[in-house]
Amino acid sequence: MILSGVLRKLWLLWGNRLSNNFRQRNDAEHAYRRRMDDPLCLERHGYKVFSQNDEDGMIVEIFNRIGVTNKVFVEFGVQNGLECNTHFLLHKGWNGLWIEGSAKSCSAIRKLFSSPVKSGRLRVVNAFVDRDNINGLITGEGISGSIDLLSIDIDGNDYWVWEAISCVQPRVVVIEYNPKFPPDFEWVMEYDKSHVWDRGDKHGASLKSLELLGRKYGYQLVATNAKGMNAFFVKQDADGGLFAQPATAENLYNPQRLNIHYISGHPSKGYTGN
Numbered sequence: 001m002i003l004s005g006v007l008r009k010l011w012l013l014w015g016n017r018l019s020n021n022f023r024q025r026n027d028a029e030h031a032y033r034r035r036m037d038d039p040l041c042l043e044r045h046g047y048k049v050f051s052q053n054d055e056d057g058m059i060v061e062i063f064n065r066i067g068v069t070n071k072v073f074v075e076f077g078v079q080n081g082l083e084c085n086t087h088f089l090l091h092k093g094w095n096g097l098w099i100e101g102s103a104k105s106c107s108a109i110r111k112l113f114s115s116p117v118k119s120g121r122l123r124v125v126n127a128f129v130d131r132d133n134i135n136g137l138i139t140g141e142g143i144s145g146s147i148d149l150l151s152i153d154i155d156g157n158d159y160w161v162w163e164a165i166s167c168v169q170p171r172v173v174v175i176e177y178n179p180k181f182p183p184d185f186e187w188v189m190e191y192d193k194s195h196v197w198d199r200g201d202k203h204g205a206s207l208k209s210l211e212l213l214g215r216k217y218g219y220q221l222v223a224t225n226a227k228g229m230n231a232f233f234v235k236q237d238a239d240g241g242l243f244a245q246p247a248t249a250e251n252l253y254n255p256q257r258l259n260i261h262y263i264s265g266h267p268s269k270g271y272t273g274n
Helices: 002-036 055-066 087-091 103-112 114-119 134-139 158-164 207-216
Strands: 072-076 095-100 122-126 145-152 168-176 219-224 230-235
Touching (some): 055 087, 055 168, 095 103, 095 134, 134 158, 145 158, 158 207, 207 219, 207 230
Parallel strands (some): 072 095, 072 145, 145 168
Antiparallel strands (some): 168 230
16 A cells, blocks of 8 residues: 555655756747747747757848848857858858867868868968967957857857957857756856866756846847757847847757758758859
8 A cells, every 4th residue: 555655655756857857948939920920020030051950140130130241250169161050151251260179170171162272251360269268369369359159069168268359249049958957047158168078968058048148248149040059149239139039048049959950952061152
């Protein structure tokens, strides 16, 4: 009888946890369907050209709404560059800086993107980014002040590095968030200069924590992508009521959806622009 009572309690506890997980997932799916009916919803415009998922289309749509200024980008965590958030922007006449920690990947970039590298439109720096060196790495390549886009994807200290950046003032920021945590929960990975992602859940920050950090520096959260990986921020003075409201994690959160797969033509094997 005692064992039966214990098993019943365990069964009820397990059932409650499942119920909570289903409820959270259903709430997120309901919110997603509701947003898709809003003409200001950015997920409606997502598509892949060279980005990992649907980020290309969302970035294009953001700049369709707010316009471009100098068409300068900074992105770090690009691997070999073939699948990143600014590859397509090179095709659209932009220029900027890629920072990548792997020497092998940087060597590949210089071969695969030899045309924009030789012309000076694309600068490549091999460095492991942290909050102490990031400003020097950017200004060392002659970039400072206002730029159009900053993209951060380093699978760890993303929050801390964004917080440390002062040498540039991007109009748009794309940053990876940790979808493990629900949209109303604040969580930031403890800073670890030597952190290397082990593919576990210890990485980055929750969307709510990024929302609050962005707000502190004058940015509005405008979207997350459908796969639940990247958050998009726009400088508040550039917004002008062009994006979905309210601009909160609770309204704009997407859970991780590993079942979504984006395909864009044949695989990229090199830069095909001029």
